Amino acid sequence: MTLYHIMKIKKYVNHAILYSLLILFGITMVFPFLWMLSTSLKDPSQVFTASLQLIPDPIVWKNYAEAWEAIPFGRFYMNSVAVALAVTLGQVLTSSMAAYAFSRLKFPGRDSIFLGYLATMMIPGMVVTIPVFILLKSLGWLDSYKALILPGVFSAYGTFMLRQFFMTLPADLEDAAKIDGCSLWRIYWQIILPLSKPALSTLAMFTFLGNWQSFFWPLVVTSSESMKTLPIGLSYFQDIYTTEWTLLMAGSIIVLVPALLVFILNQKFITQGIALTGLKG
């Protein structure tokens, strides 16, 4: 056996170990989901059998229909999509406008205002949540789309992130546009925004994901069934059907699958965004 062969065998053994680790770990991650899927298709009488029977027999599709009818999932979906979209649009628009002013325009008080933004970024959400709740309550806005959307729209973090990005854009294009008599409004709309698509879409994606999964705020401000977002609706579903595991699992799958599909389709973009910004989804 030559050294070449020994090296080659060593490499195979090495890879075999690595792959078995990856697979073992992958099973730990995926098996609970598979089990959820399996339970969601079982007959209620078979749920408690101690054996780990993964493929249900018979396959009970009607669990899904029942779960879908049990609570207004469609409404919750619509609420979640509407709220997340509105917050995302609002945040990208207002943050990018402010970031443009902070990075490109000169006006008295600019840097002290920006410093104020920075200073509030590490304040825990709880400090802000209580007075905002009181404010919305006194305005009579609790349990409305206004309460779900408005507080999320204005983000110091989004402004900060976009400002940092705008600072890296070369000034040449703007200078040329200014010489040609282009207004500041058009520079923002036709030069800065198109050049910043990667940063804007990263911010949009995280804002959307964050709002999609948001739990605390919708829990606090919504009370009627028609205002609940998907996570709150699912949790409410769990409170009602405490022990009907097949229905609960079917409901969870209904909530999970679209989000997972969106993630899998965009995963390269999402994971790159996280590595770049250190932000959580």
Add this chain to the structure above:
Amino acid sequence: MSWVHNEAFVGYCFIMPNLVGFLAFTLLPVLASLIVSFTSWDLLSPPRFVGFKNFIDIFGFSLIPEAALASWTDYLFVWQYLTPKDPGFWQYLYNTAFLMLGIPFGMICSLFIAIVMNRKLRGIMFFRTIYFLPSISSLVAVALLWRWIYNPDYGLLNALLGFIGIQGPSWLTHPLWAKISLILMGLWSGVGGTNMLLYLAALQGIPQHLYEAADIDGANALHKFMHITIPMLSPTSFFIFIMSVIGGFQGGFQSAYLMTRGGPGGATTTLEYYIYNNAFKWFSMGKASALAWFLFLVILLVTMVNWKYGGKKVHYQYI
């Protein structure tokens, strides 16, 4: 109409929407919450100024009534006669700290996965997607799944433990095991997520020539790991650690709410949960605000540690 194109005017116009929202939903609320923390307010009757009462109620101690404090030794050991005014607060502070014990384990697991991921094996993207799934899944669904896994009678975990002859505990209804259960669930859903990606990016940023130089010097894999990888990753580790600690202090509500409702007997209630209870269950806005400000000061402290040591001592200088 030259003022329309005046740079300062345009500047104010551009920040105005964001600034108004920032004032209404961030800056003024922060100031308001400080004021509220000195009041007693149930949102039904008007707020009453009570000075430092909320803070004393939270952090204060009272003497046991029957403590006589007769001799000077009693004064010396006065702590024996003190009982906290709000035992719940100290318990929840302890719970919050206890749940943060998961942070180092999570970091080690994330680093380990990142190292395997960094080997550029075939099909690695597939595994990366799989490991990321729990982080992207709705925690409400994940919590349901884990309630099922932890079920003492027919749950997956006790079934698996049964195979190797161990009688598993009743996970979510035992004060200690309930905390451990939440940590385990957090590990499962977090290790393949953000932190792993941060480690992966950091690993890819380590200059290859350091390893080559070590190879020439005859270093083995363990040496290289201990003396190149770990030090070169220290800024990332420090960043992840600080962020996790900051997150840990103000977290824990959602998973505890969904898994145990903070029980049994408050064993999984964290500070965040306690604030939620005070503000939105018992409507004592004053006490809730005081607690939130305590949290703020703790986080400020952690952030200052970060500023002091973050950039300097941990960063590894290489030539």
